[in-house]
Amino acid sequence: MKVLNSLLKVVNVILMGVLVLIFALPFVWMVSTSLKTLPETMIFPPEWIPAAPQWQNFMQAWNSGPFLHYFMNSVMISAGILLLQMITIIPAAYAFARFEFKGSGILFGLVMVTLMIPSQLIFLPVYLELSSWNLLNTHLGLILPFASSAFGIFLLRQSFKQVPNELIEAARLDKAKEWKIMIKLMIPMARPALITFGLFSFISHWNDYFWPLVMTTNETARTLPLGIAKIRETEGLTTWNVLMAGNLILVVPILIIFFFAQRSIIKAFVYNGVK
Template identity: 85%
Template sequence: MNGILKALNMIGMLGLVLIFALPFAWMISTSLKTLPETMIFPPEWIPNDPQWQNFIQAWNSGPFLHYFFNSVLIAGGILILQMLTMIPAAYAFARFQFPGSGILFGFVMVTLMIPSQLIFLPVYLQLSSWHLLNTHMGLILPFASSAFGIFLLRQSFKQVPEELIEAARLDKAKEWKIMWKLMIPMARPALITIALFSFISHWNDYFWPLVMTTNETARTLPLGIAKIRETEGVATWNILMAANLILVVPILIVFFFAQRSIIKAFVYNGVK
């Protein structure tokens, strides 16, 4: 019986791997094909003559270096601001009892249920009144904090034994030092997980940059890739897939280095 359950479990895991891996494999395959090969039915998975120049053509189809720089600047700026706001907030919610703390934390959780598309208009009007359209700051400020990050980090901070914190306070350590020297190192897996989720979310974001930009000044890679069809004039799927692969590679690199920390964050800290 145990052998059958293990076999079924293995089949299930292989099925999940195929579900998630096949689209990515198809993207790689298409990015190396000629345009006629992308139209063949039934489709062929292995290109007859890999077209590596598709990546060069995709990169040269627009100011991709400019888009890449904007994506790095915006995703990195958001990440820095989120860390500066989330860490003190999570520490306060995890380790201090003050009047209204439960209500305030409830408000933070409620924001998780509100889609960003629902409030984009008032946010857009406010940023427009501050003359932040077509600026990097206009794409960064609305995401200066993260309710999910505060929640996950609070859960991680609550796992730290109270005795360690009391010992630090007996040594006359100030709260900021306890947070920086004790809490943050112990919550490293959760911090890396939050950073990865934030980076992926804003690296791939299409909606908000589309709303906030009308020229090339602050546009990011997803918008640049969307413009390839306009530039080429036809549905050049091989070039589009090459451009999308360029977009995905930084995410894969970051995930490769952060995967162990993600596992630790959910296995040891848990979302309770």
């Protein structure tokens, strides 16, 4: 039995190692390519370690367009969407989790149905509506379509439902108002779920290419993913080293945020899974 358990542990470690390689290799290849010269990117089979790191590739990518402007736009739009989503999903999740009212099940079902609708199916009416409001090429026009999140409502609802009823009843006996219970009791106890959703939302909109492409026609509100795509226009189709340097600039802020939030993400999934 001990031999079998040891063998299973070895197999488990090997499988985890294979999975790590599968997910890590594309990122390693991106970092490697970003530090190569252009001829080195064409070598086959590829060499993973560049002969001499070409740090100027990052400056070349940064100077290929108004990258600081793109960066600030990405920060403003991603943070604006996240802030607006928090304002809308927290009360909605609290209502669905803690109040029984007529039609609540139907309404929650309708919220869940929106998860199955691809954004590509609704972009045209949204585009026409924003155009009629003169919000094209504006930060607000890129923020408003994502003012709420069905996934966020679902995740927070599940987290709010884990809070013991006794705590809420005790707060109500102390004559605490519902908004105070939500802010001072529910939100602190659902902090891991909130951080997890915040990270997913920020990453999703930080990397979003489709909506900024549809909703912008000039540089006013364009974001980093569009700036990365523009490198191919300014630097040429075959400058993969510069293109990968630009992609690395796009990815690094997300990696930093994930590094600081990973414990909360693990805690959120473990806590909800145990419950």
